[in-house]
Amino acid sequence: MTTLSVIVPVYNAATFLPNCLATIRSNYRDDFQFILIDDHSTDETPQILEQAAEKMPWLTLIRNPENYGVAKSRNLALERADGRYLTYLDADDWYQAGHLVETLDGLQRLDVDFIRTDHVRVDAMNRSVKRAPEEVRDVALDPKSQIGLKGSRTMVDYPYLWAGMYDRERIAPELFAFDESLRTAADRPWFWRLHLNTESTAVVGLQGYFYRKDANPTALTQAGNRSTLHFLDAYAGIRDLALATENEDYIEKAAYGACRIVAFHVSMRARLSPELQSELYHRSSAFLNSFPQEAVKAALKHFDLPTRIVLKKILRIEVR
Structure with a gap:
């Protein structure tokens, strides 16, 4: 039985995949599913993934026949997800060992539809903790209350899929779909829909996700x-x-x-x-x-x- 599915979109990520695969291995558990979807990479990504699957046969690999973009890739990977709980990992980022277990424990302990976490931003050799913009921690909240007012940054403005975990039995399936017409920023309306149409959420002070913000020529944000x-x-x-x-x-x-x-x-x-x-x-x-x-x-x-x-x-x- 699969408890957690982790979706990892990959595109021309050969430089970062060794680290990504190492972090997957350090967070692996028998009831965790890791789905890596290669969006028709043109570098050594396919070969690296095939070699990894030989050593980690529990990986689920998907290769798109053409470049679809990250939104459609996430949707396709979701069709293969078996876990009750869902989270994401970007191929150029990494987890601290045990981060997924700690996040899952927080979600189950607080008994909410989804939880969000802090993260660590990586700029070359520099590390800085970035707190989710919610002062109330470890308490169930109404997601609508986190939309907030104009002039302030709130949780609906914290568009990091990977800084969270989501209960698929409590959230309507259609809320997980991304707009496939968007090549970038598809996560922005996704979070608005989530906050408008779910019942409970919480923020936990975990800092085990490392978000690479330094030079990555394939990053859509750059x-x-x-x-x-x-x-x-x-x-x-x-x-x-x-x-x-x-x-x-x-x-x-x-x-x-x-x-x-x-x-x-x-x-x-x-x-x-x-x-x-x-x-x-x-x-x-x-x-x-x-x-x-x-x-x-x-x-x-x-x-x-x-x-x-x-x-x-x-x-x-x-x-x-």
């Missing part, structure tokens, strides 16, 4: 291509979820998040071609103007003056 603009589609999904609730606080929170992510990507525009920069400006203008005007006005008050000036200029761009 890309500067057309897929980068998928953040607009992802946040449009959040906008629609918030509007559907007719809850003014949720709508203003979504508007604030939209303004914040647009400002961030505008600040990073140098990584985009001139054509994509123009598309960023015009699509961002159309996107921000799709929110209720009062919600955007309320959101803008929470930014410093330079950022407000930038956002107001974007709002006034003629939409093509």
Whole structure:
């Protein structure tokens, strides 16, 4: 009987796989299932995974016939998941030995739909603990209470799938699906749906997940291509979820998040071609103007003056 399934999307991760496989081995238990899905890598990833399976026959390996993206890869891997509980691992990250057992113990002890954890950010040789933005620890909470208000970072803004574990018997199956049209930021609306449609959650102070934030040329968060603009589609999904609730606080929170992510990507525009920069400006203008005007006005008050000036200029761009 499988207790826990761990989904590991992999793409051109040959450099990181030895460490990833070592961390899987150090967290292995007979009732844990590790599903590694190779998204049609073009480096040595397939060979490394095949060699690993010879030594660890309990691994579940999937290879996509073409490059689908991480959202669809996660969905395909989920179809093979047998465990009641579910979590994720990125191929360039790693667990501390025993981290999965400790996380599972916390979820079962607190008897909630899902739990979230802190994590350790890795920048080259530097390590820093990043706390989940929830001060109340080891107590069951209403996930809706963690959506919070505009101007603050809350658990719904902590979009790390791997910093959590989820009970598949208590969460509706459809909530686990990712939007396959999104090449990046698919986890953002995923967490909004989770917080809006579940009954209980908790944060535990575990720090056994190590998140690599240093240079990784395959990381979507560091890309500067057309897929980068998928953040607009992802946040449009959040906008629609918030509007559907007719809850003014949720709508203003979504508007604030939209303004914040647009400002961030505008600040990073140098990584985009001139054509994509123009598309960023015009699509961002159309996107921000799709929110209720009062919600955007309320959101803008929470930014410093330079950022407000930038956002107001974007709002006034003629939409093509």
